[in-house]
Structure formats: C-alpha cells, structure tokens
Amino acid sequence: MLLSISSTLLFTAFICYLVATLLFGGAVHGKKEQEKRSHLRFSKAAIVVSIIGFTANVGYFVTRWLYTGHAPVSNMFEFTTAFGMCVVGAFLILYALYRVPSLGLIALPVAIIIIAYASMFPREVAPLIPALKSYWLTIHVLTTVIGEAILAISAFSGLIYLLKVIDVSKRSMERFWLEFILYTLVVVIGFVAITSYFNAIGYEASYTYVDKEGESAAITYHTPALIGMHQYDAQTTDAFEPLVEVPAWINAKKLTTVIWSLLAGTVLYGALRILLRRRLAAVLQPFVQKTTLPLLDEISYRSVLIGFPVFTLGALIFAMIWAQEAWSRMWGWDPKEVWALITWLYYAAFLHVRLSRGWEGKRSAWLAVLGFAIIMFNLIAVNLIIAGLHSYAE
Amino acid sequence: MKCDCGHTNPHGAQLCERCGKPLTTELDMRYDGAVIRSKTKKKTLIDKIWALFANVKFGVLLIVLTLIAASLGTILPQVLFVDTSTFASPKEAYTQTYGVFGTIYYTIGFADLYNSWWFQTLVLALAASIVIASIDRGVPLFKALFNQRVTKHDNFLKRQRFTLKVPSEQLTLEEAARVLTTKRYRVRLEDNALLAEKGRFARFGPYINHVGLLIFLSGVMLRLVPGFYVDEELWVREGDTTAIPGAAGYFVENKAFILETYDGERVENAVNSVAKKYETKAVIYKGDTLAGDTANLQELKQASIQVNHPAKFDGYALYQMDYRLDELKTMTFQLTEKKSGKSLGDVTIDLANPQQRYALKNGARVELAGYYPDFDGFDADGAPQTKSPNPNNPAFLFNMYTAETKQGETSFVQIQKTSEPLGETAYKMVFKSADTRDITGLKVRKDVTMPILIVGGIIFMLGVIIGSYMSHRRIWIKQTPEAYLLAAHANKAGYAFKKELADITEKLALPSFDDKREKEGDNDAS
Numbered sequence: 001m002l003l004s005i006s007s008t009l010l011f012t013a014f015i016c017y018l019v020a021t022l023l024f025g026g027a028v029h030g031k032k033e034q035e036k037r038s039h040l041r042f043s044k045a046a047i048v049v050s051i052i053g054f055t056a057n058v059g060y061f062v063t064r065w066l067y068t069g070h071a072p073v074s075n076m077f078e079f080t081t082a083f084g085m086c087v088v089g090a091f092l093i094l095y096a097l098y099r100v101p102s103l104g105l106i107a108l109p110v111a112i113i114i115i116a117y118a119s120m121f122p123r124e125v126a127p128l129i130p131a132l133k134s135y136w137l138t139i140h141v142l143t144t145v146i147g148e149a150i151l152a153i154s155a156f157s158g159l160i161y162l163l164k165v166i167d168v169s170k171r172s173m174e175r176f177w178l179e180f181i182l183y184t185l186v187v188v189i190g191f192v193a194i195t196s197y198f199n200a201i202g203y204e205a206s207y208t209y210v211d212k213e214g215e216s217a218a219i220t221y222h223t224p225a226l227i228g229m230h231q232y233d234a235q236t237t238d239a240f241e242p243l244v245e246v247p248a249w250i251n252a253k254k255l256t257t258v259i260w261s262l263l264a265g266t267v268l269y270g271a272l273r274i275l276l277r278r279r280l281a282a283v284l285q286p287f288v289q290k291t292t293l294p295l296l297d298e299i300s301y302r303s304v305l306i307g308f309p310v311f312t313l314g315a316l317i318f319a320m321i322w323a324q325e326a327w328s329r330m331w332g333w334d335p336k337e338v339w340a341l342i343t344w345l346y347y348a349a350f351l352h353v354r355l356s357r358g359w360e361g362k363r364s365a366w367l368a369v370l371g372f373a374i375i376m377f378n379l380i381a382v383n384l385i386i387a388g389l390h391s392y393a394e
Numbered sequence: 395m396k397c398d399c400g401h402t403n404p405h406g407a408q409l410c411e412r413c414g415k416p417l418t419t420e421l422d423m424r425y426d427g428a429v430i431r432s433k434t435k436k437k438t439l440i441d442k443i444w445a446l447f448a449n450v451k452f453g454v455l456l457i458v459l460t461l462i463a464a465s466l467g468t469i470l471p472q473v474l475f476v477d478t479s480t481f482a483s484p485k486e487a488y489t490q491t492y493g494v495f496g497t498i499y500y501t502i503g504f505a506d507l508y509n510s511w512w513f514q515t516l517v518l519a520l521a522a523s524i525v526i527a528s529i530d531r532g533v534p535l536f537k538a539l540f541n542q543r544v545t546k547h548d549n550f551l552k553r554q555r556f557t558l559k560v561p562s563e564q565l566t567l568e569e570a571a572r573v574l575t576t577k578r579y580r581v582r583l584e585d586n587a588l589l590a591e592k593g594r595f596a597r598f599g600p601y602i603n604h605v606g607l608l609i610f611l612s613g614v615m616l617r618l619v620p621g622f623y624v625d626e627e628l629w630v631r632e633g634d635t636t637a638i639p640g641a642a643g644y645f646v647e648n649k650a651f652i653l654e655t656y657d658g659e660r661v662e663n664a665v666n667s668v669a670k671k672y673e674t675k676a677v678i679y680k681g682d683t684l685a686g687d688t689a690n691l692q693e694l695k696q697a698s699i700q701v702n703h704p705a706k707f708d709g710y711a712l713y714q715m716d717y718r719l720d721e722l723k724t725m726t727f728q729l730t731e732k733k734s735g736k737s738l739g740d741v742t743i744d745l746a747n748p749q750q751r752y753a754l755k756n757g758a759r760v761e762l763a764g765y766y767p768d769f770d771g772f773d774a775d776g777a778p779q780t781k782s783p784n785p786n787n788p789a790f791l792f793n794m795y796t797a798e799t800k801q802g803e804t805s806f807v808q809i810q811k812t813s814e815p816l817g818e819t820a821y822k823m824v825f826k827s828a829d830t831r832d833i834t835g836l837k838v839r840k841d842v843t844m845p846i847l848i849v850g851g852i853i854f855m856l857g858v859i860i861g862s863y864m865s866h867r868r869i870w871i872k873q874t875p876e877a878y879l880l881a882a883h884a885n886k887a888g889y890a891f892k893k894e895l896a897d898i899t900e901k902l903a904l905p906s907f908d909d910k911r912e913k914e915g916d917n918d919a920s
Binding site for chain 2: 006097098126127129131132133134136212247248250292294295298301302306308310313317320325326327328329330332333334335338339341342345346348349352353355356363384
C-alpha cells in the first residue's frame with residue numbers, strides 16, 4: 001500500500017517536471033520587451049508546478065522510507081532517484097536566490113533523465129546488509145547527494161553560459177564539445193529507451209562463462225549479447241550469437257548495455273538532427289538569451305560555494321566517520337573514496353583557479369560542466385565499472 | 395614608485411601608502427591592494443622558491459596533478475584489494491588477470507600508487523604550497539584590513555564595481571550611518587567620510603580552513619610514528635580467550651559468534667539469503683597470564699561486537715571483520731570390534747588440544763600416535779603431512795590396545811576413510827559424531843592521532859563554511875566639495891549584494907548604484 005503510494009508520487013513528480021519544463025520554455029522563449037508579462041506568467045506557473053512536483057518527490061522519498069524502515073538510498077535505483085530529487089531541490093534554492101527561469105529549462109530535464117535512468121534499475125525493496133545498517137547511511141549519503149546536486153546546478157548555469165556565448169554557426173572545438181554534452185544527454189535517453197524496450201518484450205538470454213578466478217559462472221543478458229563473456233556458452237536456445245568475446249576481467253554484459261545505449265542514443269540524436277534540421281545547441285540557443293552572462297557566471301560560482309561545504313561534509317567528513325565505525329579505518333583508498341576525493345580536489349581547484357584573472361566566464365563555465373561529468377562518473381560509473389566496497393549495484 | 399602626492403612607495407604597491415591613490419591600472423581587491431611578498435621579491439633562490447609555492451596557479455597545478463594521479467590508481471584494483479595468494483607473485487597476479495596491461499600497471503608502480511614516494515611527495519608539496527601561499531597573501535591582507543582608512547582616494551572609489559555620485563543636498567552622513575546600522579553594518583565616521591563594513595570575518599575563511607587542513611595532514615603523518623597507531627587482526631574461536639595483539643595486557647574471550655540471515659537460516663557464505671547480523675558476544679579482560687593460565691584475569695567489560703558497532707575500551711576498539719563457520723572442535727570415535735560390531739567405548743578428541751592416550755573399559759585403550767589437523771597426503775617416505783595447524787581435514791594415527799590385541803593394532807583414520815598401514819586389524823575406530831564451533835575474525839585498532847584529526851577536521855569545516863557562506867561587504871561614502879561619492883564592494887555574491895544596495899538606496903531616497911559588470915553585459919569576461 002505504502003509502496004504503491006510511493007510509486008504513484010514518484011510518477012506524479014516525473015509528470016510535474018515534464019510540464020514545468022515546457023512552462024519554463026514559455027517563460028524564456030524570445031527576447032522582446034512586449035513578451036515580458038507573458039514571460040512572468042509562465043515562470044510563475046512553471047515554478048508552482050516545479051514545487052508541486054518536488055513535494056510529490058519528497059512524498060515518494062518519505063513513504064518509501066516509512067515502508068522500508070531505512071532511508072531509501074541503499075541501492076542504485078534509490079540512490080539515483082534521490083539525486084534527481086535533490087537536483088530539483090537545489091534548483092529551487094538557486095531559483096529563489098536569482099530568479100533565472102532558463103536554469104529550470106536545464107535542471108528539470110536533467111532531473112527527469114536522472115530519474116528515468118534510475119528507474120531502469122531493480123526497484124524491489126531489499127533488506128540492508130549489516131555493513132549498511134547504521135544511521136550514518138542516512139547522514140552520509142543524503143548530505144553527499146545534496147552537495148552533489150547543488151554542485152550540479154553550477155554545471156547547468158555553465159551550460160547556459162556556453163549555449164549563449166558560443167557561436168554555433170561557425171565550426172570550432174567549442175561548438176563540437178558543446179554539442180557533445182547534449183549528445184551525451186541523448187545517449188542516456190537512448191539507454192532508457194532501449195532498456196525499456198527489451199524489458200517490455202521480456203528479452204532474456206543466459207550464458208555460462210569462465211570468470212577471473214577461472215571458475216565457471218552463469219549470467220543472464222536482458223539485451224541481445226553483442227559482446228560475449230570470457231569463453232561464453234549460450235544456455236538459451238537461439239540466443240543471439242555474440243560478435244566478440246572479451247577477456248575475463250571485462251564484464252561483457254555491461255559493455256553490451258553501453259553499446260546498445262550508444263547505438264540507440266546515436267540513432268535518436270540523428271533522428272532529432274534530421275527532424276530539427278539544426279544542431280541541438282542551435283535549437284536551445286533562443287531559450288537562453290534573456291539572462292546576462294555575468295549573472296550566469298555568478299550563479300555558477302555561487303552554487304559551487306554553496307555546494308562545496310555540503311559535499312565536503314557528506315562525502316569526506318561523514319564518510320570518514322562512518323568508515324571508522326564500520327570498516328575500522330576512516331580511509332582505505334577504496335575506488336569510491338578516491339573518486340570522492342577527486343571530485344573534492346576538482347572543486348577545490350575550481351575555487352582556486354577563479355582567483356586568477358581570466359578564469360571567470362567561459363573557462364569557468366567549461367570547468368563547471370566538467371565537474372558535473374566527474375560527479376556523474378563517480379555516481380554511476382564507479383559503482384558499475386570499478387569494483388569495491390561501495391559496489392552494491394548490478 | 396612615486397605617487398603624485400610625493401610619497402615614494404615600495405615596489406609592487408597598488409595603493410599609495412600615504413594618500414591611498416591607486417598606482418596601477420589593475421586594482422586587486424582580493425588582497426585589498428596589499429603588497430604581496432612573492433610578487434615583489436624575486437631575487438634570491440629562496441625568493442624564487444617562495445614565489446613558486448605562493449603562486450596560486452602552481453597550487454592549482456599540484457591539486458590537478460594529485461587528482462590525476464589518484465584517478466590512475468583506480469583503473470585496476472590496488473594490490474591491497476587483490477587476492478595474490480594463489481599466484482607466485484603479485485606481479486603474476488596482475489599479469490594473469492589483466493594481461494599485458496596488468497603487467498605494465500604493476501611494473502610502473504600503479505598497483506600501490508598511494509604509498510609510492512612520488513604520490514606522497516605530491517601531497518607534501520601541496521601542503522607546502524598551502525602554508526606558503528597562506529602566509530604570503532594572508533599576512534598583508536589582514537594588515538590591510540585591520541588598518542583600513544575611512545577616507546579613501548577618489549580614484550579608489552571610482553574603481554569599485556558599484557559606484558554612485560549624489561549631489562550634496564540629497565544626503566547626510568548621519569542619515570546614511572543610521573540606515574546602514576539598521577542593515578547591521580559597523581559604521582565608522584571620520585572627517586567627511588564614512589566606512590560601513592560587515593562580514594569581515596569571511597575573509598578569514600580560506601586561511602582558517604588551510605590551518606585545519608594542515609592540522610589534519612600532520613595528524614595523518616603522525617600515524618607513521620610507532621605506538622601512535624595500532625592495526626592488528628586476530629581470530630578467536632568460540633570458548634577461547636586470546637591475547638589481543640598490539641594491546642599488551644588485554645585479552646578477549648569469544649563467548650559465541652552469531653550469524654543471522656533475513657530468512658532465518660544460517661548458511662555458509664549466505665549465497666541466496668541476505669545476511670542480517672554478524673555478532674561476537676565477547677568478554678574483554680585485563681591482566682597478566684603465565685603460559686596460558688587465564689585464572690587471574692580481571693573482567694573489564696562484556697561486549698557485543700557487531701559490524702558498525704565496535705567494542706571500545708581504554709583507547710582501543712575491536713571490530714567485527716570476518717568469520718569462519720563450523721570449524722571442527724571435537725571428534726568422537728567408537729572403538730569397535732569389526733567382526734561382532736561390539737563397542738568398547740567412545741573416544742572424544744579435542745582437536746585443539748588432543749590427549750596422548752584414552753582409557754576405555756576392560757583395560758582397552760587408544761593411543762594417539764599421530765595427529766594431522768590439516769592432512770595433505772604423504773611425503774616421499776610415506777609419512778603423513780599437515781598443511782596447517784587448523785583442523786580443516788583432520789587425520790589420526792591410532793594405536794588400539796584391547797584384551798585380545800595386547801600388542802596393539804594401528805589404524806590411520808581420515809574423514810570418511812580408514813586405512814591399515816601395518817596389516818589388517820581386528821578393531822577399528824568408527825566415526826560417531828563431531829562438534830563444531832565458529833571463529834570470529836576481529837580487528838583491533840588504536841589511534842592516538844584521532845583527536846588531532848577531529849580538531850583539524852572541525853577547523854577545516856568551519857573555515858570552509860565561513861569562507862563560503864559569509865561575504866565581506868563594504869560601503870564607502872566620501873564628501874567632496876561638489877558631491878558625495880559612494881562606492882561599494884563585496885568579495886563575492888555580487889548580485890546578492892546588489893539587492894541589498896538597492897534596498898539601502900531606496901531607504902535613503904537615492905538613485906541606485908551603477909554596476910560596472912552590468913554595463914559589460916554580454917561581453918564574455920574571458
């Protein structure tokens with residue numbers, strides 16, 4: 001009962017974010033003076049819908065917490081969803097400070113993509129293993145996620161800055177990389193699309209293979225196996241014959257998923273390009289003209305200033321305290337720990353580099369976007385690719 | 395450098411020491427125009443080294459190098475996390491598992507990157523950079539901030555981001571002082587000038603967090619000093635009392651080890667059911683022992699050691715880290731006559747402490763001629779071998795004596811297998827039952843540096859919060875013969891400051907401040 005309420009609330013939030021995105025679009029399109037009142041009406045509606053969506057999202061979080069008895073941040077689905085929720089929360093805070101509607105036009109779609117991505121992971125409620133049974137799970141993970149979400153706003157503001165300042169009609173490195181950022185977002189949508197498709201048709205194929213330790217193991221693919229595991233042997237009749245076989249230390253199933261996502265994302269991107277007849281950056285550009293560059297630069301810098309202490313507290317200090325209690329050492333160079341340190345060092349460098357002249361504006365915006373890439377890498381790739389104490393995700 | 399007022403200033407000064415007029419085209423408000431040592435003295439080698447480490451760009455370079463180095467260490471698992479026991483060498487383990495790339499990764503030292511001299515040198519250089527840059531910039535900055543003049547040079551005011559010029563009759567300094575005080579500014583009036591300031595403490599933030607960081611790093615380094623840091627492992631069998639390594643005079647008894655799973659079953663490795671709890675019911679003792687005699691130990695405390703809940707005593711902590719289930723504790727055999735199947739009694743062998751001989755009824759007895767706890771086959775001479783002292787695969791060489799076989803018969807007994815090396819026997823040892831017990835794997839830690847780390851961490855966090863969430867805001871008003879000159883500066887969050895300025899000018903019924911950045915508008919700053 002509680003669990004189905006929780007799911008419904010999450011879905012409500014998801015829909016609200018979609019609607020709010022469209023409303024924010026209406027609030028920033030065009031630059032004419034006479035549209036000002038209509039813009040104001042649109043942003044007011046957009047922010048109201050965003051707040052309703054966020055409230056529903058928090059409702060999802062609380063009801064799931066009540067049902068499971070622990071903060072819903074213990075697996076990939078819960079954790080990523082919480083991150084999506086916090087991104088919206090962080091956006092609302094920065095909106096309250098600066099009232100920039102174009103920020104919503106980036107933050108909400110990204111939150112939508114994150115939540116959609118999260119939904120591709122198993123949503124079952126699983127009991128906690130002893131290592132996670134601690135109130136530090138709640139404190140450490142929530143603080144970290146909130147910090148990362150605020151830091152993410154910096155990247156969104158940076159992205160708007162770049163969309164505004166980069167001339168997309170001329171060929172340049174900048175234009176390429178800007179388009180590449182948007183392409184990556186489409187690839188994530190591609191992942192969601194392809195995973196949902198094969199889930200819907202119930203695709204399954206089992207193989208046996210030989211693992212790193214030289215022992216026999218079994219694996220089930222949910223997408224046609226483009227890449228085969230080490231010395232694979234199909235167990236399902238008329239299963240897809242893998243094109244390549246990889247050494248034992250590479251997980252071919254995950255690699256297959258990545259390739260499918262890239263394929264689907266590229267097809268989707270190509271379709272969009274044909275349909276819109278323009279680069280995605282060029283499509284977005286008219287929506288970001290209203291805000292001035294110095295303001296965007298300040299939002300980007302300010303979000304790092306607000307997010308950095310929260311991230312430090314959650315990802316390093318609380319993490320160390322918990323690690324001391326659970327694993328007897330506050331620091332052990334576990335890959336996830338290292339990547340938290342890398343993220344922290346990166347933003348420390350970001351803050352210091354701004355002390356030098358010439359590192360405000362465009363350069364700073366690029367750095368902010370790269371910071372988000374590091375956060376996402378730590379959030380997703382480290383859990384999925386690099387094994388370690390934090391890999392409770394499949 | 396000579397100012398128009400006639401005063402000769404030291405090289406590198408941005409503001410005239412006497413009249414405060416900006417001397418350079420660039421006015422660096424980050425350090426309030428103070429003279430920075432590293433930017434002015436560049437003669438001797440020490441000056442040059444100082445200047446290098448004080449350079450923020452060099453500091454950023456060190457941060458980025460540390461960051462890249464740290465990420466390289468996550469490409470493959472560090473040697474610490476790799477089970478190398480089944481390979482000839484750690485290098486072999488990397489070659490076997492990861493191929494040529496693994497070999498290269500190990501050979502260039504990336505497999506133990508975080509303990510390498512060059513990584514640690516990098517961190518040390520970063521620490522040096524923090525110290526030097528903080529002194530280099532912090533000292534002149536605070537001198538400048540604590541010796542602020544109320545009356546600033548006109549050009550200084552005009553250079554600020556927010557400026558305003560109002561006719562004399564529209565404003566009085568008293569009125570401005572009143573409004574600014576309600577906005578919680580500290581207001582100083584002097585001659586015909588006013589300085590309103592708040593949040594100066596924000597400027598301390600970066601320096602405070604650097605101090606905290608250095609305290610923390612020194613705590614980490616202190617761990618290398620012997621005695622400051624204990625990190626040992628121990629295995630304790632149920633019912634046993636063991637000396638705690640690294641903590642002389644302390645003992646721990648394992649009363650029971652408990653493994654609970656969510657479906658209530660106790661499964662080795664818990665393949666399909668999720669573990670719920672690992673717990674050691676322990677008693678901690680203090681005292682001396684003489685050759686294993688535990689009689690005069692004093693009980694210190696009873697403790698339940700669980701994952702996430704270590705037992706703490708006298709500065710030490712015991713952690714639940716590992717376990718082994720169902721180790722054989724005793725085995726019971728029955729001396730039986732083969733023909734009739736008649737029993738002559740039971741022999742129970744304590745595997746941790748086996749007896750030499752076991753007496754049975756009617757004068758029968760069994761002697762344990764050999765005990766091989768972890769039997770591993772026979773050597774070239776045919777003698778049985780044991781792999782380890784742990785009873786993983788026990789084997790026994792029994793001599794059986796009964797009324798009929800006074801000379802004795804020899805039987806070699808393994809699990810599910812009996813052989814008679816010295817000829818067929820009339821009696822045999824029949825396996826009857828076995829008792830098992832669990833072993834708990836504990837870790838003992840003592841960390842004297844912990845208070846240093848905590849203090850460093852708290853100072854660091856406070857510094858970061860002060861530096862990030864507070865901003866230093868100043869407003870200057872100067873009366874000139876024809877008008878009032880107003881200027882305002884905030885060290886960060888300019889747009890938030892602008893809102894406050896708008897509020898202030900509204901209360902004073904003045905036009906709003908000019909914002910230089912607004913005029914720059916969409917011209918990209920870089």
